[in-house]
Amino acid sequence: MSDEAYSGLRRPPTRAARHGAIQQALSNSAITSQQQLATVLATQGIEVTQATLSRDLDEMHASKQRQPDGSFAYVVPESTVSGEFSKVRPMPDDEDDAEHGAEHSTLNRAEQQLSRTLTGLVTSVATAQNLVVIHTPSGAAQYVASVLDRQSIQGVVGTIAGDDTVMAIAVDAETAQDKAEWFLLLASGGESSHMSSKQQG
Numbered sequence: 001m002s003d004e005a006y007s008g009l010r011r012p013p014t015r016a017a018r019h020g021a022i023q024q025a026l027s028n029s030a031i032t033s034q035q036q037l038a039t040v041l042a043t044q045g046i047e048v049t050q051a052t053l054s055r056d057l058d059e060m061h062a063s064k065q066r067q068p069d070g071s072f073a074y075v076v077p078e079s080t081v082s083g084e085f086s087k088v089r090p091m092p093d094d095e096d097d098a099e100h101g102a103e104h105s106t107l108n109r110a111e112q113q114l115s116r117t118l119t120g121l122v123t124s125v126a127t128a129q130n131l132v133v134i135h136t137p138s139g140a141a142q143y144v145a146s147v148l149d150r151q152s153i154q155g156v157v158g159t160i161a162g163d164d165t166v167m168a169i170a171v172d173a174e175t176a177q178d179k180a181e182w183f184l185l186l187a188s189g190g191e192s193s194h195m196s197s198k199q200q201g
Contacts, residue, residue, distance in 0.1 A: 009126040011046065012119070012188035015056070016137060020123030021046055022056055023076055030073040032064075037074065115186040117147045122187035125180050132156075132168040132180045141166045155179060 011017040018041075025031060025040045034053050041048055048056075057074065064072040121144055124135040136144050145161035148168060155175040160167045168183075170176035 009124050010184055011044070011124045012122060012184055014120055014122075014187065014189075016120045017123045017187075018046060018048065019056060019060055020135060020137065022053075022060065022062075026062065026074050026076055030067055030071065032071055032073050111186060114147065114151060115189055117144065118183065118187040119189050122183065125184045125187065127173070127176045127180045130170045130173050130176045132170060132176050132183060134166040134168065134183060136164050136166065138164045140164065153179070 011021060021041055021044055022037065025037060029040065031037045031040065034050055034057070037057075038048060038050070038053055041053075060076050062074045062076050065075045067073050121136050121140045122134055123137065126133045134141075134144065141161040141164050145159040145166045145168075148156070148159050148166070153168075155171050156168050156179060157171060158169050160169070168176075168179065170179055
């Protein structure tokens with residue numbers, strides 16, 4: 001199912017989320033330059049410098065390959081797309097480490113643990129009625145779902161996981177919107193407004 005089918009798809013400001021957006025852009029369009037890629041990312045609210053974009057493409061082992069029309073476009077090797085999630089570092093970008101560390105200090109212990117897991121393993125969050133749809137790198141969804149299941153999150157009755165997508169089933173659409181916002185904040189390493197009541201170990 002495409003991202004357009006979801007309501008309010010948003011990405012946390014992490015390297016993993018940015019890589020997910022780049023992967024999606026390269027899969028959906030013939031991207032022939034970094035400038036074009038930066039423009040595509042900007043339409044999703046992801047502002048990135050050329051230096052960061054070059055680093056991302058290098059980390060993803062992206063290269064230019066000849067297309068059927070003779071042009072050259074960026075592609076990501078299949079081994080990278082389907083690689084093990086354990087290779088993804090569950091942490092914010094290096095340049096944001098200090099900021100996120102300060103924010104983590106405002107979270108309770110359960111939320112800090114959940115935030116450490118989600119940061120780097122959540123590439124986007126959206127809702128579809130009473131479902132919270134959480135995208136992850138390939139292979140990470142079942143791990144993320146198992147972590148959420150262990151948290152006994154109020155208002156979430158369970159999760160279903162595939163390869164790169166987790167569906168957290170909320171009791172109603174309003175709760176799903178609330179939890180989607182909360183998951184996004186935790187995945188961003190940010191302060192949650194739900195600190196006091198939602199998680200029990």
